[in-house]
Amino acid sequence: MSAQQATGGPVAVTIGSRPEPVHTVAVYAFDGMAPFELGVVVEVFGLARPELSGLLAAPWYGLRVCADRPGTPLGAVGGFSITARYGLDELAAADTVVVVGVPNPFAGDVPPGLVSALRTAHDRGARIVSICSGAFALAAAGLLDHRAATTHWRYAELLQQRYPLVRVDPDVLYVDNGDVLTSAGSAAGIDLCLYLVRRDHGAKVANTVARRFVVPPHRDGGQAQFIEAAVRPVEEDEDGIARSMQWALDHLSAPLTVPLLARQAGMSERSYLRHFTARNGTSPMRWVITQRIAASLPLLESPDGTVEEIAAAVGFESAATFRHHFGRTMHTSPTAHRRGFGRGVA
Structure with a gap:
């Protein structure tokens, strides 16, 4: 440059x-x-x-x-x-x-x-x-x-x-x-x-x-049309909420629940829900869904993997669930996103 x-x-x-x-x-x-x-x-x-x-x-x-x-x-x-x-x-x-x-x-x-x-x-x-x-x-x-x-x-x-x-x-x-x-x-x-x-x-x-x-890791909510991937890593020495978020990002393909995330934060479920929502402006599971969708974007934009395989790779229990949440968040379908943004995808 x-x-x-x-x-x-x-x-x-x-x-x-x-x-x-x-x-x-x-x-x-x-x-x-x-x-x-x-x-x-x-x-x-x-x-x-x-x-x-x-x-x-x-x-x-x-x-x-x-x-x-x-x-x-x-x-x-x-x-x-x-x-x-x-x-x-x-x-x-x-x-x-x-x-x-x-x-x-x-x-x-x-x-x-x-x-x-x-x-x-x-x-x-x-x-x-x-x-x-x-x-x-x-x-x-x-x-x-x-x-x-x-x-x-x-x-x-x-x-x-x-x-x-x-x-x-x-x-x-x-x-x-x-x-x-x-x-x-x-x-x-x-x-x-x-x-x-x-x-x-x-x-x-x-x-x-x-x-x-150094943008926020997600832009959730009804206004979001496209959400960039979670690009800001959370430092390990930050507070319990931050540690749980980083752990979730490292384990997106695994089943994630509020009790599991609360244990990673060393907090009760009730306290975790309250503090997480106050910090991030959204619930823990809504945040997880957003991160899974964000993680799916570069996969959809590559020529490898079917929608079903990508859904499983980012932690959705089925392709139907993936399509539902993707459409709700991105206002388009995974297939349409791949067609519009895919590199080398037929």
């Missing part, structure tokens, strides 16, 4: 004897922005990643931070400023365009230059992505008409009122329409960016990036 790529400039990477262009990601920066969402995009797509050596079958990304007036300092929430090197022409020419917000969703003002650049990028086949209030820019460009989309829950009703042709879903982390993707607020941008990496490079690469990101 070259120093030029680490600082955001696209470079040519040699695979075999043939140079391959990087996939260019352009992110829109504006005066008065909150820095978190921009930082997420920079972290995922702009950071040098030596940990991916040997895992990539295609070049990594080249990041460009773009603004209406390149070279002009832009104030950020928190009292500091950044200067974008690139302008909207470069944004319109990128392979993936990310809009992390608009200056004021309630005012209804979306910069016309951004709207024009988004339309140009989309017309030439770019992938268009929004985080949080960035959905307002995509809607203003007409890219969300007659499509499902999401945004931060704070803005969902406003987005629906202002753009009635958009089918706003406030209950999901993100929505994938293929060429246009939208996500909810802040941390949901991490989920969507990791999902893009998974789509482009597969489960192993996405999980490696998530591990370096």
Whole structure:
């Protein structure tokens, strides 16, 4: 990984004897922005990643931070400023365009230059992505008409009122329409960016990036569409709940019960249930199911093993039980996930 790529400039990477262009990601920066969402995009797509050596079958990304007036300092929430090197022409020419917000969703003002650049990028086949209030820019460009989309829950009703042709879903982390993707607020941008990496490079690469990101081990609940694998190991010297979680991760294929996990934690069942739920926001067995589904993803994305074999390998008592929980959590079937994300799967 070259120093030029680490600082955001696209470079040519040699695979075999043939140079391959990087996939260019352009992110829109504006005066008065909150820095978190921009930082997420920079972290995922702009950071040098030596940990991916040997895992990539295609070049990594080249990041460009773009603004209406390149070279002009832009104030950020928190009292500091950044200067974008690139302008909207470069944004319109990128392979993936990310809009992390608009200056004021309630005012209804979306910069016309951004709207024009988004339309140009989309017309030439770019992938268009929004985080949080960035959905307002995509809607203003007409890219969300007659499509499902999401945004931060704070803005969902406003987005629906202002753009009635958009089918706003406030209950999901993100929505994938293929060429246009939208996500909810802040941390949901991490989920969507990791999902893009998974789509482009597969489960192993996405999980490696998530591990370096130090994301939570799971994203459970009704909003979750896709859940990354449990990438954060639990240290052995942590408390009893943590030890039981690590033990469960090491024994996912075995029958797991609350009494068994409570014994690993050295706690009574009642105390274990109370402390586990308070710590993780979900019950122990719901967490186990989530981890089993997460563990099944890289198996489904490889050409080896039937759905029945994978179900047994991650601890489900039957393929039917696996399909039930997979569909409830992932909003798709194991077979459909394999078809969409499998590498070398017919």
